[in-house]
Amino acid sequence: MNPRRDMRNSKAALFDCIEEGGLRASSSYSHQSLEINEHENERAMEGLQDRVNLLKRLSGDTHxxxxxxxRMLDRMGNDIDASRGILSGTMDKFKMVFETKSSRRMFTLVASFVVIFLVMY
Incomplete structure (x- = not known):
């Protein structure tokens, strides 16, 4: 058998009819082509579905x-506001202590800071 002749016969079988302005494939070829295309489309759809599911999980995890x-930032903001209030009260007390000219209070304040520092150390 001649391979060129077989090739020509297979080409002729693929395009056996010419219709108005185009080629029409033989019925056996078009049926096989449809099955292959449907199978490829189904695989592509499954792949897309897997990707969509993955993106859905990722977006849920991100959310x-x-x-x-x-929530963590809100708690930190509340803690900072609370510490700001405490610090403001402490600064007001320091201002009041330093505004009074009593050397005895100043000595008591410095001594208490030194004692607290030594206890913590």
Whole structure:
């Protein structure tokens, strides 16, 4: 058998009819082509579905992480506000102590800071 002749026969079988302005594939070829295309489309759809599911999980995880970070930042803001209030009260007390010219109070304040420092050390 001649390979060129077989090739020509297979080409002729693929394009056996000419219709108005185009080629029409033989029925056996078009049926096989449809099955192959459907199979490829299904695989592509499954791949896309897997990617969509992955993106959905990632976006859900990102949403949870953002919510968690927002709660943590809110707690930190509240803690900073509370410490700012305490620090403001302490500064007001220091101003009051330094405004009074009593050397005895100043000595008591310095001595108490030294004692507290030594106890903590």
């Amino acid at each position: 949870e992480e953002v919510d968690s970070n927002n």
